[in-house]
Each structure stands twice: as structure tokens, then as C-alpha cells.
Amino acid sequence: MRVDKYLWCVRYYKTRNIATEACKKGHITVNGQAAKPSREVFPTDKITLRRDQINYILTVLDIPDNRVGAKLVDIYRKDETPAExxxxxxxxxxxxxxxxxxxxxxxxxxxxxxxxxxxxxxxxxxxxxxx
Structure with missing residues (x-):
């Protein structure tokens, strides 16, 4: 699955277009490398994204078929963002x-x-x- 679509599916961005723009601006990295919007994401990948002055660190657990509800997001990602x-x-x-x-x-x-x-x-x- 594309990284922009994945971030939209797990509700980090409201629209895919906003997720795509974040990728183009360099706010998103996958396994330490800057990611284009079309970059494929696989389970166990580490995604780092900067949003609202916070660097979120995510680990991909599974790939959703389509956008999931807010209660089901934890099935597909593990949030490792430090509390600081x-x-x-x-x-x-x-x-x-x-x-x-x-x-x-x-x-x-x-x-x-x-x-x-x-x-x-x-x-x-x-x-x-x-x-």
C-alpha cells in the first residue's frame, strides 16, 4: 500500500491529498529515508511523520483494506511517539x-x-x- 494512502487509512491525515502534500514536503520518512507518496509500505516498517510540531513514530503492524474507524486504528499501527x-x-x-x-x-x-x-x-x- 502507498504510504500516503496508509496514513490516510489510519487517520493521521484527513484527506489523501493532505498526506500526499506532507510526503512531497519531506515531512514523512520510512525506515529513515524520505518517502515519496507512492512509496510502498509493508508490515514492520517504521514511519516517522511531523505534524503539529510533533514527530510521530509509527510501526506498521498490518495493512488495512480501506480507511478504518478510530477504534480500530491500533490494529494496524503501533504508536511509539515519546511522551516528551x-x-x-x-x-x-x-x-x-x-x-x-x-x-x-x-x-x-x-x-x-x-x-x-x-x-x-x-x-x-x-x-x-x-x-
Whole structure:
């Protein structure tokens, strides 16, 4: 089965066209080599794909006949993605939401002053040093 069709069948991509584009952009590797969309996939192959800033690592267990339901996906692949990848994504999400919520508009004067106070280094006074 083609790698783009396989990734579509096991629900990593919503459409085959999106899976094909990911292959063309070099986001997908099979056994450590960049994969064209037409690359054949066999059981025991390791597929690495980058999606949503996460490098997913999959092992092909079996080849589905056609697109499978979400509950049956684990029959056809084994997800070996490390947990640190998902934690890193959560940290990125939290850091984006830390300062300003999306859609709140431009920073106010008070926001600018707070940013300036945060980025300014404290001044060091050397005049009191009489050693």
C-alpha cells in the first residue's frame, strides 16, 4: 500500500491529498529515508511523520483494506511517539497563552510598561562599594 494512502487509512491525515502534500514536503520518512507518496509500505516498517510540531513514530503492524474507524486504528499501527513530544507541545501551548489571549487586540500602555519592566535589568550601584 502507498504510504500516503496508509496514513490516510489510519487517520493521521484527513484527506489523501493532505498526506500526499506532507510526503512531497519531506515531512514523512520510512525506515529513515524520505518517502515519496507512492512509496510502498509493508508490515514492520517504521514511519516517522511531523505534524503539529510533533514527530510521530509509527510501526506498521498490518495493512488495512480501506480507511478504518478510530477504534480500530491500533490494529494496524503501533504508536511509539515519546511522551516528551506531547509535553513539549503542551508547554508551547501554555507559553502562547501566558501573556495575552488571542483576539484581545493591541497591547495597552500598561502592557507595554509591564513588558519594559520585565525586560529591563536591575541597575547595579557600584558607588557604595568602598573596598
Amino acid at each position: 513530544a506531547f509535553e513539549h507541545l503542551e508547554l508551547l501551548r501554555l507559553s502562547k497563552e501566558h501573556y495575552r489571549a488571542k483576539g484581545t487586540g493591541r497591547p495597552t500602555k500598561k502592557d507595554r510598561r509591564d513588558i519594559d519592566d520585565y525586560t529591563d535589568e536591575p541597575s547595579i550601584d557600584f558607588e557604595d562599594d568602598n573596598i
